[in-house]
Amino acid sequence: MVISVFAVRLFQIQGIDAQAYVARAEAEGVVTVELPATRGSITDRNGVPLAESVDGLMLVADPTMTKPHASEIATIIARRLSVDYFEVLSRLRKPDTRFQYLARRVPSTLANEVLDEIKARGFSGVDTRRDPVRDYPARDVGANLVGFMNDLGKAAEGAELMFDPMLSGVDGSATYETGGGNRIPLGDNEVVAPRSGHDLALTIDRDVQWYTQRVLRTTVTNAGGDSGSAIVLDTRTGEALAVADYPTFDPNDPSSATKGNLSSRAIRDAYEPGSVNKVLTMAALLDQGLVTPQTKITVPPVLPRSDRVIHDYFVHDTLHLTLTGVIAKSSNIGTVLAADQIKDKTYYRYLKAFGLGSRTGVGVEGESAGVLPDFHDWLPIQKDTISFGQGVAVSALQMAAAVNTIANGGVYVQPSLVKGTATTSTGETVGSATSTTRRVISEKAARQVTGMMEAVTDLDEGTAPSAAIPGYRVAGKTGTAQRVGAKCGCYDGTFTVSFAGFAPADDPRFLVYVVVQNPAGGGGGSVGGPAFNKIMTHVLQKYAVPPTGSVAPAPRVEW
Template sequence: DRARATARPAARPASRPATRRPTGPRTPHTIRLGSPRPRLRLVGVGLTLVMLAFVVRLLQVQAVDASAFSAEASKNRYTNVKLAAERGEITDRRGVALATSVDAYDITADPKMFTPQDSKAPDAPQQAAALLAPILGKDVKELTQRLSTKNSRYVVLAQRQTPQVWNQIKDLKRVFADKAAADKRSNGPGANVLAGVFKETSSKRVYPNGDLAAGILGYVNAEGRGAGGLESSLDKKLSGKDGEITYAQSGGRQVPTADSNEKPAVPGDDIELTIDRDIQWAAQSAIAEQVQKSEADRGYVIVQDTRTGEVLAMANAPGFDPNDLTRARSAAMGNAALQDVYEPGSTAKVMSMAAVLEEKKATPETRVEVPNRLHRGDRLFKDDIDHPTWYLTLNGVLAKSSNIGTILATGQLGPTQPEANEVLHSYLTKFGIGRPTGLNYPGESRGILAAPKDWSTSQQYTIPFGQGLSLNAMQAASVYSTIANGGVRIEPTLIRGTKGPDGRFTPAPAPEQSRVVSAETAKTLAEMLESVVDDQEGTGTKARIPGYRVGGKTGTSNRVDPATGRYKGYTASFAGFAPADNPRITVYCAIQNPTKGSYFGGQICGPIYKKVMEFALKTLQVAPTGTAPAGLPVTYDAAPQPAAQPAPQPSPQPGQ
């Protein structure tokens, strides 16, 4: 029972409410953490690897690949700009500029600086092109394409622009650079669409006298290189050597405090010509006026110093202005006086007479009976006018420019016509026909002179009076200079010398000389040529110059049409020198295909000769000699006397 009483306590009264003991705060559930050391090790290893990577990269940049990274940095920071060499001047014999260069700029760009990353503008090429196009006169689309060029750090936007053009671009660049700097200060991107536009110092070729001597000078192309005339043939001497400057740039501007490396440009040589500007002007004005008046295809005038071979003027009409090639006719852009070849006609008779006199087959007084018509080979020859039988001296044959008389005279050069042909050919060659003039001018023609064995039946008789052979105007002038110079041919020259960057003048090499005929023959020919001008029956009376003795010869020849290869129209010419007894100046004039008014050389070229020769004599201060001409006879009394007889003729041969 006691045990039971202990196990079961007495029941509490029901009416007594149950009471709770006060409780304290509940103890929270605790998670036990592991050791932190593994995590620390992991972080440490990671940091170590990162640092190691930085160290390796640093070593690569500063040690292993230092030169490569340095070069790349320099490439991005430094820019190379070409320093164009100043092109040499071309001057006349007195130092007057005929072709010179003025300051200009090539506008260039770095396409990389127009990418969104560098310019901070998504459409930098388009914006820049829109700004530059009206200044440069270029198409916006074209400029956009150039500024968008990939894998390139250099493009040319425009060449040889004036300083005024660059100043406009420079002002725009300054405005955009200032805006970009202000934008950066305001934490903006600092966009600049013109930072990649630069200039390169260049030059622009100008010709102060316009079309004066343009045929000689030539012109330069879009790259500033010689493309015609002396500008082309002397391009290497004129061009010099370009230099280069390397400098640090930032935002398209040179960093003034940074190092720069400059290789100076070497200027080209100045070229001094033999041309006299004033005489060139007189020749060019005279021929241009007559070509227009005669409605001719073209014309040329050569003025040469008889004693030195120096060319004082070489004029062509029509010409062109090398300052504005867009208006030039392609046919007028060459030097026709050296490039055109044509049959000279009667001005070539002086070479035939030289051969006859030098071979002592006749004298100026030798009598030549000239019929109205002459059968030779398969042709019937006549003079320019119908006439009764003329009783002329050899001097008269030249004075009256008789084709028939010339055929008869040159027939005496050999016992047979083929042998006479050989002799005549040798003299023509010595006078320079069919050979280069020696000027080494680009595109020059050497003319046409076939070997005697290739002369047709007709050519055997036409070549003595200037048909059947071809030459250029310089060759024709040189023939008369040879006679005026006592029979010694001096190769014509256009270059007097060069002046280098150091200012030292180097004369051109002396021209080659060769004797063609004796001094006696040359003097006799000069006297005979005076009869052409002085005698009332001569064909060159319009070339007379008061106070001066003048020797000269007219020429009127059938002209070969270049388009058809057949004879059509005429070539009119006049050649001569003065003073005839002490020659100083030679003038030659030719006009191709005159279609209005006279086509005879004495009528339309004689006056040109007179005008140009008078001007040249005054310019060079050549005084009249004051001596009287020889007054050789032109005709003889028709009383029966021995006359020059033609050489025996071979059987007719096929020919034209």
């Protein structure tokens, strides 16, 4: 009978009420503490940190000891750390537990000051544990690419979010027995060590990124624009040395920025590129052998097409231009007349090969693919407008990579933001080591387009003499495009202005693309040209790229 009673009781403890007794035992004498992993750093191409984990502490409590003075302790913590008083108070009074988190990721100095104040008041039961804090030493430099961690310690934007599994590592834990509020030295304990995250190297150069951002900020504000982007590419590798956006933010204090400024406009926003697209049109025509740079074009004052009338940005009588002159003077009418010679399907194929209508695949969440309507759906007027950059939409990075194809001898090189390789949160492997290439136009056609673009920066004939750099041959193209208003869904009288160019033109090393949205005045030459000049000059000097010593042939723009 006695044995039967014990058997029933044992069955009740082990079978029916097992979990309840385990929970009670853990509440009374077993504590499990998280051991945070150290998050990997994000660096520039030279290993300079853009995001890193620095020493920090968490404040923790044993509610069995803090309950008598919970209100006083909560007041100190809420005042010093700007956390919610009632949330802390609730944790300090939590029943049936000996461990509660009070505050996470607190700078070490501040956490120790708070703990000292609590102890000085004679209160016990509060302690600290290691808890790394995320810091962004470069502040706003590259912020739109790097991203940030939110108040909950979760990745919220940029590389922090896209490469979170790689960066975050795996937290560990420590479980041990306690008695009388203290850890039992010889009690059972178990430790699972944390695994630190991996570092991530971006292709950007912090110095170039810093300078590009400062030039962009000055350009946008002086032009009275809403926003802007600027990109610097290594012509040969496609690596981005700078991807700048303005306005931007400080990832150490993301809450002070508006939502629209937290991501990269250069990668996520799509807009109509305007006349920069003319160089792609000319590249297709030249590659097909349908024209030469000296092909003669008679440009009337206006050009009726279907039910529309196409104008140039400047008023003129009938002009007699070469195709080089069409690019130098940025004539919409001349471009449309030249584009008549290429079939819709062929032209569409070239634009797709230049990367329009497709994401670059650099590993940024929400990257825009732009808009390139299928040629089967084109209206009679649509190829005309696309030829001079309206009716098609691109991201700044997408357009920079397209123009870089011309600089790279006709070979498209996939742009990259990650140095080497890395795996995104969606499982995609990206990076400079995985970058692909494809030939789009012949080397001869690329040289011809380059020569035509050099006429743009010619002091006498071109639309952007301010982009010229003394001692260097510079190829470039201005862009001014109407913008579609968000409210009306129509062209609302605002504009996008831009300038894309590369140098040295006869041995390209870098490409710079500057875009400004809705400036109060000025076009791609007067707004984007000077910004290009400053950024390109800085990059050429930093990387010690000497002039080639050759002289560009005098362009023939009229016949």
